Amino acid sequence: MDQTPVLSLSQVSKAFGAVRAVREVSLDLHPGEVHALAGENGAGKSTIVKILSGVHRPDSGRILLDGEPVEFAGPADAQQAGVAVIYQEPTLFPDLSVMENIFMGRQPRSRFGIDRRAMRAAAAELFTRLGVRLDPDQPARGLSIADQQLVEIAKALSRQARVLIMDEPTAALSGNEVARLFGVATTLREQGCALLFISHRLEEMFELCTRVTTLRDGAYVATDLIADITPDDLVRRMVGRELDALFPKQETDAGEVALKVGRLTREGVFTDVSFEVRRGEIVALAGLVGAGRSEVARAIFGIDRWDAGSVEVAGRRLRPASPTAAMAAGLALVPEDRRQQGLVMDLSIERNIGLAGLAAVRRGPLVSRAAERKRAADWAVRLRLKYARLADPVNVLSGGNQQKVVLAKWLARGPSVLIVDEPTRGIDVGTKAEVHRLLSELAASGVAVLMISSELPEVLGMADRVLVMHEGRLVAELSRAEATEESVMAAATGRRAA
């Protein structure tokens, strides 16, 4: 590639206090390429994104636009220069409609101010391109994480930028949406746009990208043509060592029923959902984005009220709409939206981990800081958390490490029924294996696990049984043997009812 890159970084470094997030990294983005950025959680990928988008100013090194050095004083400057970004965490305005979220600051105008009709049409057109069913007039509040991510994608596309940066755009998406996104990305690439793509799913990188740059601990490792390397090579570059097999679910004998959901209904959301999870079992709940899986989980855990049906834990009916009662019965829920539901961003790592189990760290009426810290430290080690100090607020952690804190918070409680909603969203390959091993161990020790996941390989690799939801109903139950990519997708898209 000998043409000048549209945007490049040269020897860029960035530190946050003592944490050197990015160290002398160089990166070129050429028109007509999809460039992958790979690295473990906390390797510095999002920091690079934020440098390219003007959010952070590098401590040293330069940003070059069309070969000329530039300084971005803020995101507005980067946008001016034709850089569009999908950030790792959705950045929507919950009170505004989806279409306004997409076009904020660039709303189509007519003589009488903002032209809502034109804006609606433009948004609808974008959704068609992405194959999304969203009402442009709907407020962004209440969108599922996946839908939020799709709005973010639409927003970035609408900018018709020269450079499109996508920080884990697929983390919350399932196969269908990913395929559509890749279609759009390919078109853009062919039109001469430069794309930067970040994902923890290796197969996606190999499918979409032309080159890949790897980071490890903030430092540049290598840039390779995708065609030249294998997934194993890439993992070795990222992790610096060999990895174990990915999905080590051990066979266990299912025990008695731990969680029994009977004809659960929440009007307008999901209908007549019945299933059981036994001790020692991992049951996956699969389906397309928006099928209502997370909603079922929330209702079981008592976040939302249900209109009909029942939930039993170890044979005892659960009081509706009380997370406290659910927790007392031994239930735990790792929610899908870590920023809103999983973590208190301003609180420290240790306090977040301690929050769900204050009873365990109490000495008399007082909280024992030592016990709290020990509990946090133990789990930080087990989950290979990358952090500076346990007293740091969680919002300085990288996305994947935040997810680990959420996991730690719930695992530390030692639940008997564990519901995990997208447990490995944004988690790197190495840790993902770790999480899977953990889930598998928990199951082996008699915990009943209900796992919601949009990643088919994860579902197929981990689950003893697969339940499939489609438009708010349970449409299929597949045993481990029956569950294949085809059968699950068929049920999830409503092509086959069981």
Add this chain to the structure above:
Amino acid sequence: MTATATAGETVRGRGGRRLVDRVARVRELGIVVALAVLFGVTGAVNPSFLSYASLRDILLNSAIIALLAVGQTLVVITRNVDLSVSSVVGLAAFGGALVLADNPGVPIPVVIAGCVLLGAVCGAVNGLLVGAAKVPALVATLGTLYAFRGIDYAWAGGRQVNAADMPEGFLALGTSAVLGVPLLALVALVVLLVVGWMLRNLRSGRELYAIGSNPEAAVLAGIRVRRRIVAAFVANGALAGLAGVMWAARFGTVDATVATGKELDVIAAVVVGGVAIFGGSGTVYGAALGALLLSSITSALAVLRVDALAQMAINGALLIAAIALDRVLALRVAAALRRAKERPPNRITPSDHSEAR
């Protein structure tokens, strides 16, 4: 999200249903209902409450607070608040009155412009403190609430400007009417319509909502957050300045204590009007209706021969009832909408607890 919308289908063609939803979802509905109830009941007990003269008085009474509520809405939408408005009103009212009293020759429009400017300057101080120096708005404006009032006191030094000291032409502004509608109410109405239009149809207006809805995302979206926040405070200050002149013209007697404590009335109007106190949603129309509702309650109590000592308590109770009614209606509508469809268009909150703040 609607059930029938398949990929790519545009959402036209179901206009009827949409309209019903829209009306049901209008945030201001609750206040309109509350107003109707109030006028109905009071009018039934004492029909003179609905007479032209009485309605005129109510409009006049609410004009100043409505104007302030419109300005306050601009600020509240951005997830800020301006407690100092009452002090700005006092400052502008006294300043304007003093200039008129001491220099009878000064043209009235110049005085009005001067007061608006004075208000804008005060607003700019708040705006810079909040927008540029990142002082939380409540702290900053609680501070300037004291500070501006202090300036006012120092300036007045115990002096009072009386109706006799001010030109007739100026005082007439406070009482004259155009086609039967009081001038002050007209001013408030024009301001309301202009600001309402700007908030809905200008990019800058929408950006205020964006800032309040998610300040961090607003920065990432390339919005000039600081500039917008300062602008909102300046506009609010200017409106407070205007309200100050209106105050002087209306009441005729002006000293340094003018409008003390009115900030809570203004915020109550805004909140009753359905403007979210944590930013991002609400309209100036709601705020103005809120102001109208609050002054109507006061007027109604005065007319209903309610025992004077009980007025305050009833006023508070009605205020709470109005907010509660509004909230219950909103919840009902939301629940009905969820049930009415297979897929939810918009649940008010994930579960109702999280909107408690």
Add this chain to the structure above:
Amino acid sequence: MNTVRRWEGLIFVLLVGVCVWASLGVDGFANGSNVSFLLLDTTEIALMALTMTLVIVAAEIDLSVASTLGLSCAVLGWLWNAGLPIEMIMPICLLVGALCGAVNGLLVTRLGLPSLAVTIGTFALFRGLAYVILGDQAVADLPPAYTGLATASIGPVPVATVLVAALAVVAAVVLHATGVGRAVFALGSNEEAAYFAGVRVKRIKFWLFVASGVMASLASLVYTFRYASARADNGMGLELAVVAAVLLGGVSIFGGRGTLPGVLMAVLLLGVVRNALILADVANEVLNFVTGLLLVASVLAPNLGAVWRRRTTPSVEGKSAS
């Protein structure tokens, strides 16, 4: 964490600075009777600020405290006129305060109304009820045993201050060292996540409002006995003073941040500044001006530092040091 500590340090330095300046430069400041009066004069604000801190850390606000105080005073006066023994009236007053708090709490937690709106409403309602109960009367013939106690001191330390100190310790332990305190911080900073973690959000908030009401009525007892006068308009306008002190103490109005020692120092600082300036014959308008300035400046100073640093390394994520 860091900002909080820096903030408290700043308030502390200011407090010491003002004290030193006043002792050296203002006649009549540094003597026992003045110090004792100064402490006594902060009692009601300090009492209400204790619970207000918890309420604001939980991202709510209670603007009705001063009205609750007034209502409790009115009830006291009314029952005293009716001939009840004072020892029986006092618990009734505390109960009235608890009821007021419960009304706020129920409206906020059960109906999900914003507390700012609710307490602006009850601000009028409670004060109005006070007028309904006691009307325009002033009850003054209160038992000297109690009015005396309210102004008595042990050395230069007023008895009322001992009460404040004891309750401050309780409040500080609850907020900073118990599970409830942890939960309050969590729900103030992200209510949804706290709820997902099994924190009984509504219950805690409800009891915080109740506590705030009880504290306001406790303050009303001190107030009534201290001034030997129970009237419906007692303590009018104190709510803003309380909120100002809490904010000056470094509690974030958006919830989730703040410490009790900071707030107590802020209460003292405001008291000392007021006292010293009045003693120095500074005009009232300047006094107001200084109060306002102090409030703004205390937040501004650390922020300007931060802004300065951001100039060199911009980071949009750097949250304001609230």
Add this chain to the structure above:
Amino acid sequence: GGTTRSDVAAQQSSAPATAASASANPNAPLKQGLKIAFLPKQVNNPYFTIADEGGITAAKEFGGEGKEVGPSDASASSQVSYINTLIQQQQDAIVIAANDPNAVVPALKQAMAAGIKVVSFDSDTAPDGRHVFVNQAGAEDLGRTQVQLLAEQIGHKGKIAVLSATPNATNQNTWIEFMKDELSKPEYKDMELVKVAYGNDDDQKSFTETQGLLRSYPDLAGIISPTTVGIAAAARYLSESPSKGKVKLTGLGTPNQLRKFVKDGTIEAFELWNPADLGYLASYAAAALASGQITGAEGEKFKAGKLGEYTVGANGEVLLGKPTVFDKDNIDDFDF
């Protein structure tokens, strides 16, 4: 058995009545350099500004040093802070207009114990909280004359209302009591007091209350507003309404404030004492106390500069004189 009201009453009545023990020397000269502090209900209130200026002028006359200090909110608790300060500053005398007759008493007692003389003016404290009360005009006089003024204007016939300040304003409440008493006399049998409304000394509230009175009593004949803020707001409202001149308005106000409304016929007549004289007299009373001329006992006499000689009446009261009635003919003679 707890502490009840009767216990306290018993205790208090059994306590020996503390009479002014020191003896007065009517011939003692006024001391030079007396420090006299004026503590109004509220600073920056034009009425008190005038009154206190009167007092400070008097202090200059007799070679003393006067100053005005006080809160900007009219609350008893802030006044107490100021009293404490004045004690620390060792003033010779405090001249106070009390926001609450009782709440300031403990602090004032401390002041008296520290040798400071206390004069109350405008609104009194409980008698044991001061040495002398300088009364602007007998409460009784004021209450009755306002009714008489209005009765003349409406021909002793019709419904009337009172627009007061706050429900807790002590002096207003006393006057209203006397108004009611006056109205019970036979010559007023055709007049009916239909309502006491409270404008809280707030322009807007007073406005709304005036409107409310006119709406709910369409046949209202007159309004008495014994407070300067109230009467100004009511006058302003009436002057623009169809009821101007029909609904009579009287009460207490300053000539400057109401000049316009007297001239345009909204108000026929109203009354007030001269606030500057009130402050002036209070200042002399304070000086007389501090110099030992008087102790506050009934019958003692002192000279008050240009105002002449005054006698301390029962309960330590000194009466300024009768209020002045202002109308079209004399209003231009006054400027305050």
